[in-house]
Amino acid sequence: MNGKSSPVISVITVNYNDHDGLVETTESLANQRDCTYEHVIVDGGSTDGSADFIDEYRKRDSRVVAVSEPDDGIFDAMNKGIRMASGDVVVFMNAGDLFTGDDTLSFAASDYQSVGWDWAYGCLRYMSEEGEVFGATVQAPFLQRRFQMGFRFVPHQATYLRLEFIRALGGFDVDFGVACDQELAMRASLRSAPRVWVRFMSDFRVGGVHTDISFFEREDLWHRMRVKNGVAIGDSSKLDRLASSAVAVGRTARSYAGSVLRRA
Numbered sequence: 001m002n003g004k005s006s007p008v009i010s011v012i013t014v015n016y017n018d019h020d021g022l023v024e025t026t027e028s029l030a031n032q033r034d035c036t037y038e039h040v041i042v043d044g045g046s047t048d049g050s051a052d053f054i055d056e057y058r059k060r061d062s063r064v065v066a067v068s069e070p071d072d073g074i075f076d077a078m079n080k081g082i083r084m085a086s087g088d089v090v091v092f093m094n095a096g097d098l099f100t101g102d103d104t105l106s107f108a109a110s111d112y113q114s115v116g117w118d119w120a121y122g123c124l125r126y127m128s129e130e131g132e133v134f135g136a137t138v139q140a141p142f143l144q145r146r147f148q149m150g151f152r153f154v155p156h157q158a159t160y161l162r163l164e165f166i167r168a169l170g171g172f173d174v175d176f177g178v179a180c181d182q183e184l185a186m187r188a189s190l191r192s193a194p195r196v197w198v199r200f201m202s203d204f205r206v207g208g209v210h211t212d213i214s215f216f217e218r219e220d221l222w223h224r225m226r227v228k229n230g231v232a233i234g235d236s237s238k239l240d241r242l243a244s245s246a247v248a249v250g251r252t253a254r255s256y257a258g259s260v261l262r263r264a
Contacts, residue, residue, distance in 0.1 A: 007109050009037045010087035010163065014077040014094045016044035019053060021096030021205065024131075026057060028098040035105040040084050042077040043068035050095075075172040075180040082163075082171050088112070091160045092181075096205040100125060104201050108160050111195070118165040118192040122201035124155035133203060140196045144189055148231050150222035150247070154185035154194070157202035161188065173228075178213055179221040186229050215255070219248040 011029055015022045022041075029039055041057075041064065043050055051068040058064040065084055071077040078092060089112055099105065111120065126135040139152055146152045159181075169187050172180040188194070223244040226232045232240040 006036045007089055007112050008087035009035065009105050009109055009160070010040050010081075010085035010090045011037055011105075012040045012042065012078060012081035012085060012090055012092050014042050014044075014074055014081065014092070015046060015050055016074075016077075016095075017046045017048045017050065018095040019046070019048045019050045021094075022050055022053065025093055025095055025097055029093070031102045032099060032105040033102050035109050037105055038063045038065060038085070038087055040081045041066040042071070042081045042084070044077060045070045073174065075174050078180075079171040079174070082166060085163055087163060089160050090163050090166060091157075093157055093202065097157050098127070098203040098205075100200040100203055107197075107199070108201070111197070112160070112162075115195060117162070117195040119159065119161040119188050120195035120197060121154055121159040122197035122199045124158045125200055125203045127203050127205045129205065129207065131205075136200065138198060140198050142189070142194050142196050144193075147189065148186060148226055149233075150219065153182055155202070155204075156181040157204045158200075159185070165192070176221060176225065179218075179225065182222075183225045183228070186225050186231075190229060190231075214248075215251040216245075216248040219244040219251075 013022070013025055026039070029037070039061070041054055043054055043066065045068055054066045054068060058066050067080070067084070071080060074094075081092070082090065089108065091108070093099070108120070121139070123136060123138045123140070125133050126137075127133055137155060139155055143152060147154070165188070169184065169191070172184050174180060176183040223240050226240055227237050233243045234240070
């Protein structure tokens with residue numbers, strides 16, 4: 001891909017009544033240097049001033065493509081963003097999420113131009129609601145079977161996908177609720193191995209759709225993902241269901257034991 005013009009990165013931001021978070025994300029994007037991008041904003045019909053902010057933002061920056069209207073949830077909105085995007089590569093940075101450095105997009109664009117991957121991901125830092133970084137995750141190397149088993153995950157806000165690749169995958173399957181991003185990554189990994197960067201790419205504000213899900217609900221989602229994508233344990237839905245239940249019991253027991261020890 002050397003010799004071609006710099007790829008355009010479509011930064012897709014989903015927002016609903018998070019005016020302050022949306023402002024933070026747009027400011028973080030504005031700080032990105034030496035890159036070419038468009039900002040696709042999908043607002044769910046906010047009533048907190050977000051829509052007015054988006055209108056003003058769109059007037060002063062021609063790279064902004066936006067809509068503000070009701071949707072059927074965050075991943076439905078992300079699918080809408082995929083349809084609206086026109087860049088070479090997409091990344092999902094929702095309201096409140098920040099780029100770790102001001103060279104994050106230029107790094108991703110340069111690597112894409114040099115290597116030509118279908119998708120890639122890096123490392124993620126966790127932020128509190130107040131914006132304080134308190135933890136991080138490095139999901140490297142990519143181990144496909146451990147990922148399929150739910151023992152690893154793909155950091156969504158640090159994941160970059162070629163636009164035509166994610167469109168060919170069909171976008172997010174909204175039937176998987178809070179696990180839509182991981183189910184998409186599972187389908188992506190069966191088509192093409194990801195490029196993995198041991199580099200922090202995104203600061204993710206905790207909370208949102210992944211909060212307050214039980215171990216049993218989580219394992220049921222991963223069970224359904226494996227069955228749908230033909231990677232069930234022992235090629236058996238029933239065996240996979242039993243294994244998922246056993247993992248959920250184990251995780252619950254360890255969590256309960258940990259809470260008891262912390263109180264002791």
